[in-house]
Amino acid sequence: MTYLRLLQHRAPDGSRSVILAEGDAAHILEGVTTVRELALRAIAAGETLAQAAKACPAGPAIDIAAEFAAGRLLAPxxxxxxxxxxxxxxxxxxxxxxxxxxxxxxxxxxxxxxxxxxxxxxxxxxxxxxxxxxxxxxxxxxxxxxxxxxxxxxxxxxxxxxxxxxxxxxxxxxxxxxxxxxxxxxxxxxxxxxxxxxxxxxxxxxxxxxxxxxxxxxxxxxxxxxxxxxxxxxxxxxxxxxxxxxxxxxxxxxxxxxxxxxxxxxxxxxxxxxxxxxxxxxxxxxxxxxxxxxxxxxxxxxxxxxxxxxxxxxxxxxxxxxxxxxxxxxx
The missing domain is CATH 3.90.850.10 (Fumarylacetoacetase-like, C-terminal domain)
Known part of the structure; x- marks a missing residue:
């Protein structure tokens, strides 16, 4: 079974983003900067967290293993x-x-x-x-x-x-x-x-x-x-x-x-x-x-x-x- 995962990322310039990962693929979610923000959006819309994440426009693909190794992944x-x-x-x-x-x-x-x-x-x-x-x-x-x-x-x-x-x-x-x-x-x-x-x-x-x-x-x-x-x-x-x-x-x-x-x-x-x-x-x-x-x-x-x-x-x-x-x- 493949599970959806959400991650929080901080770029070298300090800007933050949320990543949606499924299997080996992952991409940045446009229009949201924290998981808490996304969760509150889901509650307000009466959606699941997965639905709210998938409703966000897909941004660039990202290698989460490389970002982990670089220390750019935060607590989720x-x-x-x-x-x-x-x-x-x-x-x-x-x-x-x-x-x-x-x-x-x-x-x-x-x-x-x-x-x-x-x-x-x-x-x-x-x-x-x-x-x-x-x-x-x-x-x-x-x-x-x-x-x-x-x-x-x-x-x-x-x-x-x-x-x-x-x-x-x-x-x-x-x-x-x-x-x-x-x-x-x-x-x-x-x-x-x-x-x-x-x-x-x-x-x-x-x-x-x-x-x-x-x-x-x-x-x-x-x-x-x-x-x-x-x-x-x-x-x-x-x-x-x-x-x-x-x-x-x-x-x-x-x-x-x-x-x-x-x-x-x-x-x-x-x-x-x-x-x-x-x-x-x-x-x-x-x-x-x-x-x-x-x-x-x-x-x-x-x-x-x-x-x-x-x-x-x-x-x-x-x-x-x-x-x-x-x-x-x-x-």
Whole structure:
């Protein structure tokens, strides 16, 4: 099956455009400069995002692999005001995802001694795929930050000076926009690296919220239309140009203990997440972590994640910010 993908491009002169890709062919869309603009146009016209994209006059053909290599492809969604792009996610949502978390939290084995992680995973297995119209089991949920924390597909991950770890989480993210009447619209899916601090999380599970306040990246392609049931990918870490760790990962509903609809329902049930015009990036979780295999990352390492049916990877080098002491002043 061939999927339509939308990409955001920035030319050397700073001008922006939207690209429509289908199979190996791609061209610039005339008359639109951002995916958010195109999505709002589709909502106003009562069209799908694919219909709105195909209605745009076709501009020049473009080689997206070459543009990716040149660093001219952006994250496939953004907002003029970063405060109106919200990043959040759900964990323990994939078959097998409790294994790595339990390693981190020294899980007990059975019965009433199950860790909270294992309990919420098992509850998701039992109730995470409700029938249409029914409410399923509530998943684990976390907040990552606003649009200032979203980096492009080849940009560095800059962990804070105080971070104890910078670790990858290969995932699929749902991209959403809120209509004028408060209705959430799913624009599509993107591959993602939901970058986290696993050493901080391992120290105390109640520090999970701290461990998630990190940057995150999206692959350049926004997959639009019906989401694939099965997504197969590879996550790897390169150090000095050599692969030091590599592992396959699976996503899509066929490999999850929750439906996308159930995860979306439990996020957008809150009124504050249905503010007209806002953009949401929601990470759906993973079962694959290099940290669970004992990998300690270093500055300069490159996280590379690829997955079919996406044609481009997301590849981010690791950096560390300089320490900047914060002093609170009384007024």
């Amino acid at each position: 969604i953004d907002h003029d005001d970063p405060a109106h792009l919200l990043m959040a996610g759900t964990g323990l949502t994939h078959l097998g995802s409790a294994e790595g978390r339990d390693k981190m939290h020294k899980a007990a084995t059975s019965g009433e001694h199950l860790t909270d992680s294992m309990r919420i995973f098992l509850e998701g297995l039992e109730g995470g795929k409700p029938a249409p119209g029914e409410t399923g089991q509530q998943p684990e949920w976390f907040y990552k930050g606003d649009g200032s924390q979203l980096v492009g597909p080849t940009d560095p991950f800059t962990m804070p000076s105080f971070a104890q770890d910078g670790g990858e989480e290969p995932e699929v993210a749902g991209i959403y926009i809120i209509g004028e009447d408060g209705t959430p619209y799913r624009l599509g899916l993107a591959i993602a690296n939901e970058f986290s601090d696993h050493v901080t999380e391992r120290h105390n599970y109640l520090w999970l919220a701290h461990s998630k306040l990190r940057q995150a990246s999206l692959g350049a392609e926004l997959l639009i239309g019906q989401p694939p049931e099965n997504i197969e990918g590879t996550s790897r870490i390169l150090r000095d140009g050599k692969v030091i760790w590599e592992k396959p990962f699976l996503s899509g509903e066929a490999n999850m203990s929750h439906t996308l609809a159930n995860l979306e329902n439990h996020h957008f049930k809150y009124d504050l997440f249905r503010r007209p015009g806002d953009v949401h990036v929601h990470f759906f979780g993973t079962a694959t972590l290099s940290f669970s295999d004992g990998i300690a990352t270093r500055e300069g390492d490159v996280f590379e994640i690829s997955a079919s049916p996406f044609t481009l990877p997301v590849a981010n080098p690791l950096a560390r910010a300089e320490a900047r002491p914060v002093a609170v002043k009384a007024l």
